[in-house]
Amino acid sequence: MTSLILWLLDRIKPLIRLVGADYGQLRAIVQVKLTMDNRRSSVGLGRYGKAKTESNNNFTRILITYTIVGSIISASMLLIPDQDRLFFPLTLQFSYVMALCAMTLISDFSSVILDSSDNQIILPRPVDSRTLWLARIVHITSYLFGIALSLSAGGVLVIAYRFGPIAGLVFLAMSLLSAVLMVFLTNIFYLMLMRFISEEKLREVINYFQIVMAILFYGSYQVLPRLVGQDVLTQALDHQWWHYLIPPMWMAGTVDSVAQPILDSTHLVFIALALIMPFGGLWFMNRFLTTGFTQKLSAIDTESRPESFGATSRRTQPDQTSLLTLVSDWFTTNSLERAAFAFTWRITGRDRKFKLKTYPQLGFGLAYVVAMSFQRDSFGSSGFFYLFALYFAGLYVMVAQYQLGISDNYRASWIYGSAPIKTPGDVLSGSMKALIIKLLLPFYCLLACYILYRYGLDKISDVLLAFSNSLVMLLCTSLLSIRFMPFSVAPDALKQNNTARGLLTSLILAVVGFSHYGLTILPYGTWVALPFSIITFWILLRQYQKTTWERIEMG
Template sequence: MTTLILWLLDRVQSLFRLLGADYGQLRAIVQVKLIMDNRRSLVSLGRYGKPSAESNSNFTRVLGIYTLVGGLISLAMLSTPERDMLFFPLTLQFSYIMALCAMTLISDFSSVILDSSDNQIILPRPVGSRTLWLARIVHISSYLFAIALSLSVGGVLVIGYRFGALAALTFLTMSLLSAVLMVFLTNVFYLVLMRFINEEKLREVINYFQIVMAVLFYGGYQLLPRLIDSREILTQTIEHTWWHYLIPPMWMAATVDVFIQPILDSTHIIFGSLALLMPFAGLWFMNRFLTANFTQKLSGIDNESQSEASPLSAPRTQSVRTNWLEKLATWATTNALERAAFTFTWRITGRDRKFKLKTYPQLGFGLAYVVAMSFQSRSIGSSGFFYLFALYFAGLYVMVAQYQLGISDNYKASWIYGSAPIQAPGDVLSGSLKALIIKLLIPFYTLLASYILYRYGLDKINDVLLAFSNSLIMLVSAALLSTRYMPFSVAPDALKQNNTARGLLVSIVLAIVGLSHFGLTLVPYGVWVAIPASVFTFWYILHQYKKTSWERVEMG
């Protein structure tokens, strides 16, 4: 793939010179970045995949999955509507392509766009800011083009079979322009942030944006099959209004629609002009106005010690936060070591962006799944015991946070555990787990319980309380049965990948506990009687976990 990309770059090198870049430098930077990418694992296939030394087939497998999924979606949306009813299905198809390209930029390549680690090598050399920026854009665009192509294969085949080669070629061209447009929109977002937001807060803002987009994308994944299942929606006629001209997928859909019907009116001409001009106009706009001081901004991103707060207000704010956290830790823990582990875990989980990116979306997925399933009439969501299924199924997502608790990119700092006079590591483990329960599990179950009570009635409060206590038991039991690591002491690639048996065991136990809970609902006051027994069981298991000795702890 690297050879092909470099060959294509050589064919259009005059364009980069026209844009003001030094082509020789740009080609060298892109070549090195592509070689380094072969040693990097992608988020799209999991968080902890180990790449090989020189080559990595992860991206090829991602493209294969995208080709299969894109083909199925294209077959469902484009194979049945008549040619005069294809505008809305085409809009959905291009929306899917654009959304997936944007998510790839956010999840896998945001760190590449904003990476400043190569500044130590590049900045001392006479490399212009525009050359560096264009090298990053070419690097990202090469992958997005491959993704857009894989997502478009199914649509190209369906449209080519039904309406001819010209319509298929137009569909392929619009798919590639969609990728270019996503490069423009995503980079505008990043570059505008770099212009107006303090470097200290930039990565934090992007991190929360990644989390929100991941949850929204999963919600769209749940919604799309329901739209496809409704033929009335796919075959409806759209009356165009002025705001349709602000929706990029409609530009692409109308351009393809011109060759499918065929039709050429003023509306389609405007849409087609926007589809052909806006991607390139966007790149020109970024190259002309947004890349000034790009390299200097990048060099300041990692300087997170700066703060805009005044010297007097910053210590006062920090003191208020510390006092509040200390009071909470004193209430939740029983000794000084456990309290120190509680506050340490609380602060690290609030500062570690990768922990939040790997944990918070999972909790959002759980909530989105419960809401989507509860409205699906022809599934378990219509059954009378769905609320019990939701309460226990959501517990699987919480266990992801417990699994992440031992992982950190700064795992080498874990030498402090061995040098500090810690005689009872169980206090550290229990303190960390309590911080996780209070910070993540309780807010998550509060939102989940609020939705369950709103949808199924306040009389389900006893079921919510018992399910919450049982979920605590499952969380501590999973910690007891797993290999015990000190908090944030293990490298991400060090944990074993094969967790199928553990996940299957946890799922079976959750199913047994959930069915037992359902049986208690058939017994008068059975749930209320079971709540104290469940709380006592949780306290006893947590006490056993707190007794962990150094012989049971495995240092990363």
């Protein structure tokens, strides 16, 4: 792929020189960036890939997946409407392309856009900021073009088959321009954040934005298809003035004008916006934003120095420590367990990758339950769906526990062996308690509020029993699986155990869930079973706390 991108880059050499960049330097920088990408793991939306050999094919596998999913979506939307009712389905298609490009920029490439190491390594050399900035844009856009092409491949074939090859080529061109437009809008988004948020908070805000966008993206995927039926896709949409403010509608209007064909004033405005805004945005960034963006990145690097971080820690540490000390005193029994509780509590709040892999999964669980409960004439409308929702959410809870053993800084786990720790089970139990109190309890509170609101307050016993049983399942899988110290294993090391762990979790989930359903038939069955479930959880936790070094596998 690197050779193909460099070959295409050679074809637009005059254009690069026209905007004031040094082509030789730009080509060398892009080549190095693409080479380094083959050694980088992809983290977007909770994914993580292997470095070295597997990462070379990681992006290709993602493109194949996007091609299959994009073709299915394109066929379902673009094969239905008549020729004069194509505008709204095209808008949905381009919205999907733009949303996924923006998600990729914010998730996988936020570290690339905000990487200040280029400034320290390259700018002291005779390389101007414009060349460096344009190399960064070319690097990112090359990947977005691949994503846009894969998402639009099915749509190109459908449009070309129904309305001719010219319409298909216009659809392809608009998809690529959508990627260019997302590069411009994302850079504007980052600059606005840099203007109103201090540099030391920027990366944290972006991390939470990634989490929120991932949840919204998945939630929209679950909810919107159930709200937008086939009758909506086949309706003609009257053009309104506010359509000129929606970028996907610019692209949809341009393709619609060729597919019908029609060339009125409304479609001419859409064509002008679709062609001018992406290139105009790049020119605007190149002319006015390059220097400011580079200076902001330098400020980020300055604010990230240990002195500033230490000062910030001293300012924020007392309040956090007092709350953490109070909570740990309530739920732990000895000093070692208390230390593990505090350690896990802090790491789960600071590790960006942990939050990016764990928090969206919990949000996905809530989004799935809400979407399924509103679906009529399906399993979501059955009388016992709330039980399925309570236990199915337990699968997402397992993800958080699974992530407890994983860390990119796993080499620091030598401290466990050098410290005078005689009972590693206290570390495991303290870490588990921190996970339950900080993540699982709030998650189940949100889920319980929705279940009680949706199905009635009489389901309180089912909610309490399901929560206690979920904790039992969590400890069962922990006791039956290989045990690792917190944050002591490389991400790739646990992949080989995924299949066995998944089967084990599903089996335990099925047994406990059907047992709970049987208890609902008996009068006061759930209330009677609740104390036994709590006692079982306490016994399993004590057993987990007795883990010896012989049962621990160090990463």
